[in-house]
Amino acid sequence: MKNHLQIGLALSFFKRNAVSLTETLVTHQPIETSDEAGERSVSTQKTGDESGNTVIVAPPEFRFMYPEFLPDPAPGTRNRLREKLERMDMLQRRSVIEIPEFYTGSIMAVTVADANSPNKFARFVGICIQRGGSGLRAWFILRNVVDKQGVEILYEMYCPLIQKIEVLRLERRLDESLLYLRDALPEYSTFPLNMEQERRLNNSVVPINPIKVKLRPRPWLERWERQNLQGVEDLNLPQRFYDKAEKVAKPWEKYDLMLHYRKTIPAEEQEKIFAEVHSQLQQQELKRKLRRRRGFDNEQ
Amino acid sequence: MVSSLAVDITPSSKAFKLFFNHEQIRTMSRVKRRTTHPPYWHVLKNNQRDDEKISSDNLRFVREVIQDKYKNKSPIKGSDLGIEKTEWDPKTKRSGVIARNIGMQHMWEKDGKKIICTVLQVLDNHVIRYVPPEEYANSVIGAKMFKNRKPLGCLVVGAEATNPDRFTRQYCSLFNEVGLLPKKRLARFIVTPNAALPPCTPLTAGHFVIGQAVDVYGKTIDYGFQGVVKRWGFKGGPASHGATKFHRRGGTIGTGRDKARVWPGQKMPGHMGSERRFNRGLKIVRINMKYNIVYVKGTVPGPTNSIVQIFDTILPRRKFTEAPPHPTYFPPEDGTLPQEDIWDSSLHVFGSPSISV
Numbered sequence: 001m002k003n004h005l006q007i008g009l010a011l012s013f014f015k016r017n018a019v020s021l022t023e024t025l026v027t028h029q030p031i032e033t034s035d036e037a038g039e040r041s042v043s044t045q046k047t048g049d050e051s052g053n054t055v056i057v058a059p060p061e062f063r064f065m066y067p068e069f070l071p072d073p074a075p076g077t078r079n080r081l082r083e084k085l086e087r088m089d090m091l092q093r094r095s096v097i098e099i100p101e102f103y104t105g106s107i108m109a110v111t112v113a114d115a116n117s118p119n120k121f122a123r124f125v126g127i128c129i130q131r132g133g134s135g136l137r138a139w140f141i142l143r144n145v146v147d148k149q150g151v152e153i154l155y156e157m158y159c160p161l162i163q164k165i166e167v168l169r170l171e172r173r174l175d176e177s178l179l180y181l182r183d184a185l186p187e188y189s190t191f192p193l194n195m196e197q198e199r200r201l202n203n204s205v206v207p208i209n210p211i212k213v214k215l216r217p218r219p220w221l222e223r224w225e226r227q228n229l230q231g232v233e234d235l236n237l238p239q240r241f242y243d244k245a246e247k248v249a250k251p252w253e254k255y256d257l258m259l260h261y262r263k264t265i266p267a268e269e270q271e272k273i274f275a276e277v278h279s280q281l282q283q284q285e286l287k288r289k290l291r292r293r294r295g296f297d298n299e300q
Numbered sequence: 301m302v303s304s305l306a307v308d309i310t311p312s313s314k315a316f317k318l319f320f321n322h323e324q325i326r327t328m329s330r331v332k333r334r335t336t337h338p339p340y341w342h343v344l345k346n347n348q349r350d351d352e353k354i355s356s357d358n359l360r361f362v363r364e365v366i367q368d369k370y371k372n373k374s375p376i377k378g379s380d381l382g383i384e385k386t387e388w389d390p391k392t393k394r395s396g397v398i399a400r401n402i403g404m405q406h407m408w409e410k411d412g413k414k415i416i417c418t419v420l421q422v423l424d425n426h427v428i429r430y431v432p433p434e435e436y437a438n439s440v441i442g443a444k445m446f447k448n449r450k451p452l453g454c455l456v457v458g459a460e461a462t463n464p465d466r467f468t469r470q471y472c473s474l475f476n477e478v479g480l481l482p483k484k485r486l487a488r489f490i491v492t493p494n495a496a497l498p499p500c501t502p503l504t505a506g507h508f509v510i511g512q513a514v515d516v517y518g519k520t521i522d523y524g525f526q527g528v529v530k531r532w533g534f535k536g537g538p539a540s541h542g543a544t545k546f547h548r549r550g551g552t553i554g555t556g557r558d559k560a561r562v563w564p565g566q567k568m569p570g571h572m573g574s575e576r577r578f579n580r581g582l583k584i585v586r587i588n589m590k591y592n593i594v595y596v597k598g599t600v601p602g603p604t605n606s607i608v609q610i611f612d613t614i615l616p617r618r619k620f621t622e623a624p625p626h627p628t629y630f631p632p633e634d635g636t637l638p639q640e641d642i643w644d645s646s647l648h649v650f651g652s653p654s655i656s657v
Contacts, residue, residue: 077604079402081591082419086405092650113412115657136406160648160655161412 058274065101067131068138068157069277070265086135087273091280093136093158098288099165104128105173105209107191108142110155111164121163124153125193129178133157143181145190150182169198172208174230183220184213184232334575341440343470366464370481386494388626390619393452395628396489396611397503398425398459399594401518403604407585407595408648412655417585418600420516420610422592423459425503426480430455430496445490452490455497458483459607487609495627505592506629508584508610510644513618515580517609518602522574532567577601581615585644 063070069090071083093099102108107127114122126142129152133139138157143150155162181189188211212233215224225235226245235241253259265273354362399420407417430453436442437451446452461481464472475482478499491497508514528534528550537546550569554562579600586595600608613619631638643649 077403079605081421081593082403082405085419085588085591085593089405089650095651096653113654113656120657156406156414158406158650159412159414160408160650161657163654163656 056275056278057271058278062274062278063270064103066274066277066281068134069273070134070270071273072134073263073265075262083135083273084276087277090136090158091277091284093160094281095284097162097164099157100167100170102128102131102140102167102170103172103206104131104176104178105171106167107169107195108140109164109166109168109195110142110153110162112155113161113163123193124151125168125191125195126151126153127178127181127189127191129181143178143189144193145186146193148186150186150189152182166197168195170200170206172206174208174210178231179222180213180215180224180229180232183215183222183224185216188213343474344468345471347466347468362465370479386627388623389494390621391492392495392626393490393492394495394612394624394626395427395455395457395491395497395503395507396487396609397422397507398457398485398487399423399608399610401600401602401604401606401608402593404599405595408655409646410648410655412648412657415585415597416599417595417597418582420594420596420600420608422503422505422507422594422610423485423607424461425457425459426478426483427497427499427501427503428456428458428475428478428480428483428486429499432496433493453493453496455489455491456486457489457503458486460484485607489609489611491627497627501628503628504589505587505594506589506631506638507625508587508594509620509624510584510587510642512584512620512624513581513613513615514584514596515578515611515613515615516582516596516600517576517578517611518600518606520573520575520577520601521603523572525570526572527569528567531569531572534567581613581618583644585647587642588640589638589642590640 069087071078071086105128107125109123109125111121111123113120124142124144126144128140129143131138131140133156136158139154140157141152141154143152145151155165157165211231213231214233215235218237223241223245224232225237225241226248399422402419402421404416404418407415409415431439433446433451433453436454437446442451442454458475458480460483462484464482467482472482474486480500523530527548529536529548534550536548537543537551539547550567553566553568579598582596582598582600584594585597587593588595594610596610602608612624648655
């Protein structure tokens with residue numbers, strides 16, 4: 001289903017040159033390993049429109065790096081002006097704090113202002129198991145196991161109480177949602193709280209971790225055998241579970257174009273949205289890089 | 301009725317049963333809740349004729365005529381209009397404003413608490429006509445409203461200018477005196493004579509003051525024909541344990557003894573929603589002068605993209621103590637631009653540093 005959707009959206013980027021089209025197709029298939037994932041271009045691409053003026057368009061990766069800029073597709077609640085104002089507020093907040101690119105499966109550390117903590121700040125390290133929401137409501141859940149107790153915390157990305165968001169290890173997994181870690185052996189969710197930021201070997205590629213997680217014996221919180229999970233080991237269930245899963249499965253949904261259309265923002269609108277925010281995001285990144293370099297030079 | 305109190309008193313809550321006299325509720329459910337037809341004195345608004353086969357040259361000519369008729373409309377400054385300088389006093393009732401509910405947005409207060417705000421876009425409001433108190437008291441509605449009271453004036457305000465082609469000639473004639481493009485929405489606001497405005501006055505988001513309380517009138521979300529559980533908050537029946545076909549039904553509708561009939565006002569399934577409601581005392585937390593947007597803390601009746609009316613509140617403890625822009629706001633004449641984005645002092649501004657407790 002995912003492949004079909006992504007290929008459909010990639011085809012709609014036909015306006016671009018063929019090189020970038022193959023890049024789009026190759027980078028975003030979830031089953032590929034990091035070797036096969038192609039190069040990502042970080043630069044802007046300029047295309048000409050009918051009048052012959054150059055139009056700056058954001059790179060297609062933006063819809064994976066900044067998915068919360070896309071509004072909720074439900075048609076009854078959409079209003080272009082409100083979405084635009086919300087995006088302006090999001091950019092304002094991003095100018096104060098760096099909200100880095102992350103995906104489900106990345107290990108992150110979040111520092112929050114907390115009145116009840118001894119030093120007024122609380123830092124939590126965990127793996128991002130789910131992210132959602134759009135606009136200022138965007139959230140993500142971090143999971144870790146602390147003193148043999150599984151802990152999950154939902155953070156709202158644009159909450160002003162958040163002081164710092166660090167991505168300690170940037171990687172992706174084979175699934176978009178890692179809720180099955182709740183039923184997995186605890187070692188798959190345990191990360192040291194004093195973990196340090198790992199240096200990325202290749203800045204242009206986000207590696208996909210092909211790990212297959214082992215689940216604890218049943219009972220489970222959800223019926224994982226019905227969810228087509230790629231990142232779990234063979235569940236070893238009796239055949240009746242798989243039979244029932246087949247019975248309740250909806251294999252026609254991957255062919256339902258209107259269903260996918262209703263769940264996503266059309267490609268032309270996505271381009272417009274990201275073209276609007278692209279220049280400001282680039283400026284913010286440049287400022288941060290300069291600040292970091294200046295800080296490094298000062299230290300030296 | 302959507303309540304702005306801290307305790308949730310919607311029909312489905314427990315507090316509803318504690319606070320309300322059920323006799324009174326039965327009477328309230330007898331009240332005629334809505335009319336679906338417009339009043340008899342409304343002129344037919346939308347153009348009923350089907351597409352005439354008009355040639356493209358003639359179409360272009362019609363458009364030119366429309367443009368010529370309405371073109372010389374420059375932004376009106378305060379000094380251009382014949383507004384008498386009137387004093388504001390606490391008993392003044394100012395005009396309201398027609399706005400569109402364009403959605404909701406989260407904001408955070410300075411202590412980190414999250415609040416939900418409704419975003420209201422103040423449309424292109426213009427005053428169409430002012431009806432003085434004596435004249436208004438003679439009209440059908442005015443007579444009812446001011447039966448034993450001192451009469452007040454009425455301001456007719458319009459919003460959303462549209463192509464005159466869409467409306468009938470009678471409807472467009474309402475706007476001939478003012479010389480404005482016909483408006484899609486009209487509203488009447490009751491004002492004291494000292495807050496009267498001449499025709500063609502624009503009303504913008506600056507009409508309101510940061511931190512003031514407003515009342516918002518709208519028509520609630522139309523749920524259509526709904527059952528008794530959703531409409532009146534009945535509990536229905538058990539989901540299992542052998543319940544035969546009794547999960548979301550009403551149950552008993554009367555005793556057998558007193559009156560021996562179903563009382564009028566008995567709660568039953570029926571049409572739910574699309575009713576006039578006022579949400580009172582909502583605080584304005586942010587005004588954007590560039591896009592004419594008002595952010596109001598709380599919820600507002602009606603779905604997204606519906607039209608609402610905003611007035612200064614009538615709640616006695618939240619009324620104005622200082623003079624607001626009276627009778628309305630005009631941008632300063634010396635050309636200095638007003639501050640584009642005005643925030644309430646309790647709110648965390650997004651561009652400012654993160655909150656540390």
